[in-house]
Amino acid sequence: MKAERVIAYVDGFNLYFGLRDKGWHRYYWLNIKLLCQNLIRSPQHLILVKYFTSRIKSPPDKKRRQSIFIDALNTISGMKLYYGKYESFPVECESCGYKGKVPEEKMTDVQIGVEIVSDAYQNNFDTALLVSGDIDLVPSIEMIKYKFPNKRVIVVFPPMRSSDELRGVAHGYIHITEQVLKKSLLPEQIATVGGYILERPSKWR
Secondary structure, eight states: OEEEEEEEEEHHHHHHHHHHHHHHHGGHHHHHHHHHHHHHOEEEEEEEEEEEEEEOOOOOHHHHHHHHHHHTTSTTTTEEEEEOOEEEEEOOOOTOOOEEEEEEEEHHHHHHHHHHHHHHHTTTSSOOOOOOOOGGGGHHHHHHHHHHOEEEEEEETTTOOOOHHHHHSSEEEEEEHHHHTTTTBOOHHHHHHHHTEEEOOOOGG
């Protein structure tokens, strides 16, 4: 039987916030490629994982933990990382009058949409594994279904991130379970090519 080529597209912040809202901080230290590998079945063959994120600017401790995680992902072959923007926007509380800034991630959904449609046009995959609950990705799935009826898009919902809209347009869907997460963690320590040791952040244990 011919192998079914799979490319995974992972919305990093959608996955992170799903884990956070579930209270599963111990699963932040994820081997993203292994997670995707654990979600597919023979004769499917995972040929590439595209991971979309944005580098946060503050607070310093969170910035450091994210940098360690990104460095860890960069040691994994078969992964490609894409970066959007993380910007702060002014907010004001109507009830108490508090004024401040709220950080917000930008461009991830656009980048994912461009990549998944581009890969479909270039015939780079037979099945796309889309790890996100962002309904802004519905048009990209609809375009692939219309232009490439022989290709499939399977949506993988992070914890607390299910979407009826995505479920309705995808060829299938999967919910990430704790059982899968347990099997998809990075080692406690990882050595970079330069010999530097990356260690799982203590707050992620």
